[in-house]
Amino acid sequence: MTGPDWVRDAVFYQIFPDRFARGDGPVDAEAPTRDNFLGGDLDGIGAHLGHLRELGITALYLTPIFAARTNHRYDTIDYLSIDPMLGDERTFALLVEHAHAHGIKVVLDAVFHHCGDGHPAFQDVLAHGPASPYVNWFHFQQFEPEPVYLTCSGCQYLPKLNVTNPEVRDHLFAAVDKWTGLGIDGWRLDVPYMMDNLPFWRRFQQHVKAIDPDLYVVAEVWEAATDWTRGDTSDGAMNYRLRDAILGFVTDHRLGGEWLARELETISGEIGAAGGLMLNLLGSHDTERLLTRCGGEPHAARFALGLLMAAQGAPMIYYGDEIGMRGFNDPDCRRAMVWDQDRWDHDTLTWLKRLTRLRREHVALRRGDExxxxxxxxxxxxxxxxxxxxxxxxxxxxxxxxxxxxxxxxxxxxxxxxxxxxxxxxxxxxxxxxxxxx
CATH class of the missing domain: 2.60.40.1180 (Golgi alpha-mannosidase II)
Structure with missing residues (x-):
């Protein structure tokens, strides 16, 4: 299996930028909602690269950082600009430079299935209707008596992009060119399965690999990842199927070790030779937190982390799981990162550092068959x-x-x-x- 070789040795860490840290201190501690901003920024991430290095992290996945209107920023209004609440282009370039100096690669979120309703092209269509030069950038079904168009998951503020339009592809690929030119190491594809357009993702993969074959392209996939592990659309996928298997075994005593063994064999068959390029996880900004899923039992969370670090593929830690943060699904799983070490679960942190050290020291845990x-x-x-x-x-x-x-x-x-x-x-x-x- 081809693909960027560095991924096979990587340990990833996912950050939701608004909730992690800011350059002048911790983010606001108020309870997260779907709409509030807590003030995290790129300088804050850069200030805590030492924490990541001590944890054994070698790659960083950032949820969207481009200009948008929401705290999650999956509603892009400008693919060519950093959201000013996070910083600017120079701030981002310095973050990439400093991350690389710490031995940490940087992967960005490619939100190309849809944009935000604040995107200038969409606003032009709303203003001028069928006469807009951007009318074919989207999937409008009617304009009168009110606009009707395709969206992401029924969210009216997330209009679906028409990626069969060469102008749209050029617009998105211009963003790819700009940010890879600043030294990033890969792209995570947001909801690529919703696009129902594998030819676009094949074009995307070809475009990225023409820039640098060592760039990592990983698809968000919740079901069988077969279409996303052949190398033509992406290098690998987020392994939510593995998450379901590990946490099923850990939290549901009706599902025993024999069941887990069968599930792992099935997942391996779905993935094929891309096993070493999968992005394995136990939690993300789209799920309840690991400790919460484990019933608030730290020993169960540590047990799950042991299984995660033992699996073929690159493990990923969601920010705060290393110190025992809790949270139900969105928005509760997106709480402010806790930087008060008196509130940390140091046993879990120590265990996770031990696990990442084992992976570094033993090639079988990084590159072995399973x-x-x-x-x-x-x-x-x-x-x-x-x-x-x-x-x-x-x-x-x-x-x-x-x-x-x-x-x-x-x-x-x-x-x-x-x-x-x-x-x-x-x-x-x-x-x-x-x-x-x-």
Missing amino acids: STVTASENVIVRARSHPEETVLVLANRGNAAERLAVGTGTGRDLITGEQVKLGAVAVHPWEVRFVRPD
């Missing part, structure tokens, strides 16, 4: 196999210890350094162990 060794009601054992080494991942979600036979001879626990007998490895309740056979 398979199930054994599975039962509360247990799953996965093998990550690479020509240089094999790492066994033993996970027990039960409330009683298990003693597992996973081979012969001895091995070494990669976290504790303890030597273990592979014929009887003890795994405590809600524990994930990483064992390298001798």
